[in-house]
Each structure stands twice: as C-alpha cells, then as structure tokens.
Amino acid sequence: MSKTGLARLGVLLFLLLLLETLCRLGVIPSFTVIAPSAMAESLARILASGRFAADIGATLTNVGIAIAASSVAGVVFGTTLHGFAAARRVLDPLFATYYAVPMYAFYPLLIVIFGLGDLPQVAIGFLLAVMAVVINTLNGLDRVPAVLAKTARVHRLGPLRTALQVRLPCAAPYVFTGFKLAVAYSFIGVIGAEFITSSRGIGYEISFAYNNFDNAVMYAMILFILVLVIAVNMSLHVWEKRLLARRRRA
Amino acid sequence: MSHVALRGVTRVYPARAGQGEVHALGPVDLDLARGEFFAVVGPSGCGKSTLLDVIAGLFPATAGEVKFENTLVKGQVPPGIGVVFQEDATFPWLNVHDNIAFGLRQAGAGATDVAAQVGYALEFMGLKDFARAYPAQLSGGMRQRVCIARTLVLKPRLILLDEPFGALDQQTRLLMGDELLRLWRETGATILLITHSLDEATMLADRVGVMSARPGRFLDVIATGWPRGRDSTIVANESFGRITSRIWTLLRGESIRALGRA
Numbered sequence: 001m002s003k004t005g006l007a008r009l010g011v012l013l014f015l016l017l018l019l020e021t022l023c024r025l026g027v028i029p030s031f032t033v034i035a036p037s038a039m040a041e042s043l044a045r046i047l048a049s050g051r052f053a054a055d056i057g058a059t060l061t062n063v064g065i066a067i068a069a070s071s072v073a074g075v076v077f078g079t080t081l082h083g084f085a086a087a088r089r090v091l092d093p094l095f096a097t098y099y100a101v102p103m104y105a106f107y108p109l110l111i112v113i114f115g116l117g118d119l120p121q122v123a124i125g126f127l128l129a130v131m132a133v134v135i136n137t138l139n140g141l142d143r144v145p146a147v148l149a150k151t152a153r154v155h156r157l158g159p160l161r162t163a164l165q166v167r168l169p170c171a172a173p174y175v176f177t178g179f180k181l182a183v184a185y186s187f188i189g190v191i192g193a194e195f196i197t198s199s200r201g202i203g204y205e206i207s208f209a210y211n212n213f214d215n216a217v218m219y220a221m222i223l224f225i226l227v228l229v230i231a232v233n234m235s236l237h238v239w240e241k242r243l244l245a246r247r248r249r250a
Numbered sequence: 251m252s253h254v255a256l257r258g259v260t261r262v263y264p265a266r267a268g269q270g271e272v273h274a275l276g277p278v279d280l281d282l283a284r285g286e287f288f289a290v291v292g293p294s295g296c297g298k299s300t301l302l303d304v305i306a307g308l309f310p311a312t313a314g315e316v317k318f319e320n321t322l323v324k325g326q327v328p329p330g331i332g333v334v335f336q337e338d339a340t341f342p343w344l345n346v347h348d349n350i351a352f353g354l355r356q357a358g359a360g361a362t363d364v365a366a367q368v369g370y371a372l373e374f375m376g377l378k379d380f381a382r383a384y385p386a387q388l389s390g391g392m393r394q395r396v397c398i399a400r401t402l403v404l405k406p407r408l409i410l411l412d413e414p415f416g417a418l419d420q421q422t423r424l425l426m427g428d429e430l431l432r433l434w435r436e437t438g439a440t441i442l443l444i445t446h447s448l449d450e451a452t453m454l455a456d457r458v459g460v461m462s463a464r465p466g467r468f469l470d471v472i473a474t475g476w477p478r479g480r481d482s483t484i485v486a487n488e489s490f491g492r493i494t495s496r497i498w499t500l501l502r503g504e505s506i507r508a509l510g511r512a
Contacts, residue, residue, distance in 0.1 A: 147337040153308055154333045155353050156326055165356070169343045246384045247342045 034215050042220035052205055052221070059190060059202040062118050066125030066186035071179055073126075074133020079163050081134070082141040098131045103189065107196055121198055125189030132181035140174025141167055173244055180236050187229055251320060252281035253440045254305065254408060258314035260465075261300050273465040275300045277314055280459065280468065282440055284407075287431075289443045289451035291497060292461030293508035298444045301466065302412050305442065306333050318408060332406030332439075336413040340385035340393045347372070347381040350399045357404070371399040374436075375429070391415075391422045395429070402433060409434075411443045415450070423447070424482040427454055431481055448501070452494045453484055460500045463508040469500050 001009070016036050022028045023035035034042075046052055081088055103124055110120040144167050152162040168175065194203025202221055209218035260276035275297035282288050292298050303309045305316055307323040316323040318331060327333070340349050351368045359367070372378045375395045385393050394414055401409060411430075415423045427450060434441050445451050451458045458472045474493055476484055484490060 145337065145339075147335050147339045148341070150308060150333075150335065151339045154306065154327050154331075155356050156329070157356060161356070166341070169341070172343060247386050 031213065031215065034219050036223075038216065039219040039223045042216040043223050046217065046220050047224075052202070055200050055202055055205050056224075058118065058200050059194065062122045062190045062201070063125060063186045066122050066129055066190055067179075067182055069122070070126045070129035070182045070186065071133055074130045074178060074182065075137050075168070075175060077130075078134040078137030079141065079168065082138055082167075083159065088138070095131060095135055103127050104192065104196065107193065111197065116197070116199075118198075121190045121193040121201070124193040125186040128189035129182035129185035132185055133175070133178035136174045136178030136181070137171065140171025140178075143174065144170045173240070173247070176236075176240055176243060180233070180240070183232060183236065184229070187225070191225065252317075253284040253286070253319065254280070254282040254442070255317045255320075256280040256305070256314065257317075259301075259304055259311045259316060260313040261297065261304055261309070262312040275304070275464075275466045276311075278467060282408075282442065284440055285438050287434055287441045287443070287454060287456045288459065289445055289455035289457070290459045290461060291445060291448055291451045291501065292466055293463045293501065293505040294446070295508060296461045296464050296504070297466030298461060299412050301461075302333070302410050302442065302444050306331055306410050308333075330407040331410065332401035332404055332408070333410045334394070334397050334401050334412065334414045336416045338385070338390070338393050338397075338417075340388075340396050342385050345382050345384050346377055346388070346396055349385065349396050350377075350403055353400055353404045367403045371403045374402070374433070375399040391418050391426060394418070394426070398430075398433070402437070405437070406439055408440045408442070409437075411441065413444055413446065416446070423450060424453075424485075428481045430454060435478060448494050448497050449485065452490060452497065453480075453482060458493075458497055460497055461504075463504045469504070472496060 019028075019033070020035050020037060023030065023033060023038075081091065106127070107120060107124065110123045114120050114123060148166055148170055149162065152166040157165060191201070191203040194201035195207045198204045202225060206218055206221045209215070209221065256278055258277040258279065260278075261274045263272040263274055265271045278301065290298050290301065300309070304311050305318075305323065307316075307325065307327045310324065318328050321328065341352065344352065347368055350371050351364050354364045354367055372381055375398060377392065377395060377399060380388060380392065385396065388396070394417075398414070415426050418426065430441075430443075431454060433439075443451070443454060452474060455474060456476065458474065460469045460472065461467065462469050472493060475489070
C-alpha cells in the first residue's frame with residue numbers, strides 16, 4: 001500500500017477509535033449513537049439471521065434497475081442529441097438547472113403514475129441518475145477529436161457505427177464518470193424514496209427502526225449501506241484507473 | 251486514362267456569423283497517373299487540405315468534379331482510397347495491433363486474414379515489438395506509422411497524405427520519407443502528399459504541384475525526374491537544390507501575399 005493509502009487508512013482508524021472510545025465512555029449516549037463495534041456486531045447478526053434479506057434484495061434490485069436504465073437511456077439520449085446541434089442549444093440551459101429541481105417533490109405524482117410498488121423508487125433513482133449520464137456523454141462526445149470522426153468517414157462507417165465504434169469509445173472516460181455518478185445517484189434516489197412511503201427496502205427498515213428507537217438495527221443498516229456504496233465506488237475507481245492508464249502518456 | 255482527374259474543382263465555404271463566404275480553392279485541374287507520387291506545396295491557408303478533402307470525398311466540391319478510376323467521387327470516400335492526416339488519428343482505446351486491424355474488421359475480413367495482414371504491416375512499418383502497446387506509450391513518429399499501417403492493410407490504390415510528418419523532427423521526417431518511398435514502390439499505389447516542406451516535396455515526389463495563395467490554384471507543376479528507386483540520400487543530388495529553388499521562386503511571392511492577408 002502507498003504512503004498516501006496508509007495515511008488514509010490511519011485517519012479512518014483514528015476516527016473509528018475515537019467514536020468507539022467516546023461511545024464506550026458514555027460521552028456520546030447510546031440512544032444517540034452506538035459504538036462502531038456494536039454496529040458491526042448487530043450487522044453481522046442481522047445478515048446471519050437473514051432477517052432483512054428480502055429488503056436488501058429489493059433495494060439492490062431497484063438500484064440495479066435504476067443504474068442500468070439511466071445508463072442506457074443517458075448514453076442513447078446523449079449520443080442522439082449530440083447529432084442535433086439546434087436541439088442541444090434549446091435543451092442545454094434546462095440541463096444546467098436540472099439538479100435544482102427537488103425530485104422527491106414529484107413522489108406523489110410518481111405514485112399516481114406507477115402505483116404503490118417499487119416503480120416510484122426506481123423512477124426517482126432513474127430521474128436523479130440519468131442527467132449525470134446525459135451531461136457526461138455530451139461532454140465526452142464534444143471532446144472527440146475531429147480527425148477521428150474524419151477517420152471514421154474514411155472507413156465508410158455510417159452514423160450508428162461511428163457512434164458505437166469511434167465516438168463512444170473515445171468518449172469512454174467521460175461516459176464512465178457519468179456511470180459512476182449514476183451509481184451514486186441511484187442509491188441516493190432509491191433509498192431516499194424508500195424512506196417516504198415504501199413498505200420494504202433498506203431505507204424503509206432504517207426509517208422503521210428510527211421510529212421505534214431501535215438504534216442497533218438502524219445503525220447496522222446505515223453501516224451496511226456505507227460499506228456497500230464505498231465498495232462499489234472503489235471497484236469503479238479501480239476500473240476507471242485501468243481504463244485511463246492505457247490512454248495516459250508514459 | 252488518369253487514375254485521378256480533377257476538372258474545375260472549386261470549394262467555397264458558405265458565409266458564417268461575422269464572416270463572408272470564403273473562396274478556398276480553385277478552379278483546379280489535375281491529372282494523376284496510376285502509380286505516380288505527386289506532392290502539393292503552397293502557402294499556409296491556400297486550400298491544400300481542402301483539395302485533399304475534396305479528392306477523398308470527405309467534402310463535396312462547390313463546382314467541378316473529381317473522378318477516381320473514372321468514377322465520380324460524390325458523397326462518401328470511395329473504396330480504394332486511404333487517407334493519413336497530420337493530426338494523431340490513432341484510436342487511444344485500442345492497442346497498436348487493433349488500431350491497424352480496425353479497417354479490416356470493419357470491412358468484414360476474417361480472423362486469419364486480419365492476423366496475416368496486420369502481421370505484415372507491423373513488420374513492414376517496424377512496429378512488431380509494439381503490437382500490444384497503446385498509442386499513448388508511443389512517440390509521435392510511431393503513432394503516425396500506426397496510422398500509415400492502418401491505411402496500408404486496406405491496400406488502397408490511392409493514398410492521400412495530409413502533412414503526415416508535420417509534427418516530427420527533421421531526422422525522423424527524412425527516415426519516414428524513406429519508409430514512405432518504400433511503401434510506394436512495394437504497393438504500386440498512387441500517392442498525393444500535401445506538405446509545407448519544400449525539401450520533402452522535392453525528395454519524395456515525381457511531380458510537385460505549386461499552389462497559389464487563397465483561393466488555391468496550381469501555379470505550376472514541376473517534374474523532379476528522380477528514379478523510382480530513390481531514397482532520402484537524393485538530397486545530395488546536384489539537381490535537388492535547383493528544383494527546390496525553382497519551387498521557392500514560385501512560392502515566395504504567394505507566401506508574402508498569404509502572410510499579408512493573415
């Protein structure tokens with residue numbers, strides 16, 4: 001491990017130890033925060049019992065659907081829009097203000113449209129994630145050197161093959177950034193929506209535990225989400241580094 | 251019959267915001283014989299690259315016509331034409347082998363054929379040891395060799411080169427010139443080279459077309475008279491300086507005109 005990595009791990013361990021000590025000494029009361037070791041112990045017990053397996057499965061399925069749908073739709077829409085400069089000029093200001101819109105405000109409308117099942121949660125995740133993919137796809141496509149587009153024409157590639165074989169591979173690092181954001185936004189969107197009206201899922205169980213002063217379950221599930229999201233993002237980060245390493249000058 | 255024939259080729263760029271229409275090229279008439287090495291020199295901005303784009307079919311002529319192998323070039327790049335650009339056109343996400351194989355795969359060539367053709371091109375261009383390297387790991391000269399190899403494997407009958415060695419140092423340019431001459435002799439392709447280097451044009455070409463300042467027209471076409479088996483040592487030939495000097499005499503006034511406009 002590099003020196004920076006060791007330092008990062010050291011800071012993390014120090015903060016965990018500090019929290020553990022403060023909780024064990026009663027400086028932080030257990031009805032506010034439980035000790036990290038108690039969180040881990042509770043999480044291990046929950047996972048071993050399979051008590052929330054259905055909730056975890058439902059959340060991960062909904063997040064997965066939101067990620068896949070926003071990634072595909074974002075790349076397709078971004079690539080198509082890139083070919084229509086006039087439409088792009090009209091839509092660009094709307095894209096810039098997209099994240100000023102509080103998506104959760106549309107939750108009642110989404111329930112009216114999609115019903116009380118999982119779809120409203122997926123829709124919130126999708127709506128939050130898709131624009132990150134669209135914007136990053138457009139950004140990447142803007143940076144494809146003109147000479148590569150010319151090269152595609154020399155090879156007599158049509159618009160679709162040019163997009164798939166030249167433009168998108170060239171824009172891949174930017175598109176990948178879009179995917180990374182889509183993963184984060186999908187987790188935020190789906191789990192956040194589960195807090196509001198859902199009857200299952202990790203967000204619902206955290207909310208339920210909170211309302212019943214069940215800190216052992218609440219912090220265990222928060223820890224589960226933290227570990228999961230950090231693991232997913234670190235995997236993506238490693239993958240991205242490999243992708244970029246090929247393109248970096250020696 | 252000419253391999254490539256241009257008749258009254260003109261290119262006018264339409265007016266844009268804050269700028270009127272730009273008459274970039276022509277009218278230009280030109281005939282290239284099959285297997286000829288033709289170089290084009292001219293002042294900056296005289297329409298040399300526009301000429302290449304129009305011959306390749308990348309952009310249409312505003313007036314006039316281009317024929318390649320007696321067929322009108324219109325709408326798209328005809329089969330049998332390969333183009334090498336000045337800018338780095340390697341695909342950064344593909345290694346050298348896959349860069350070279352790109353056109354063959356797009357054309358639907360089988361795996362055995364791809365392996366054979368790419369293997370030959372890697373050997374021919376001195377890239378054998380770098381087959382698995384990515385363009386980012388190569389020098390500018392090597393990346394340009396990858397682009398030439400990618401064009402070469404498609405066995406083009408007409409190769410258009412737009413200042414392909416423009417970004418390279420003088421020694422590398424001379425060596426790349428030798429490689430280009432070897433490629434030309436072995437493939438028998440017709441070559442049209444756009445360059446701003448008078449030495450390079452004189453050294454490589456059978457004929458050198460000297461263009462005027464914008465709108466580019468051919469002021470003269472000068473035959474070098476070199477043997478087909480020439481290489482970069484031709485620069486020491488007593489005629490070399492005389493030919494280069496003749497080209498410069500034609501170009502000097504045009505370059506001053508072009509500078510004044512800039």
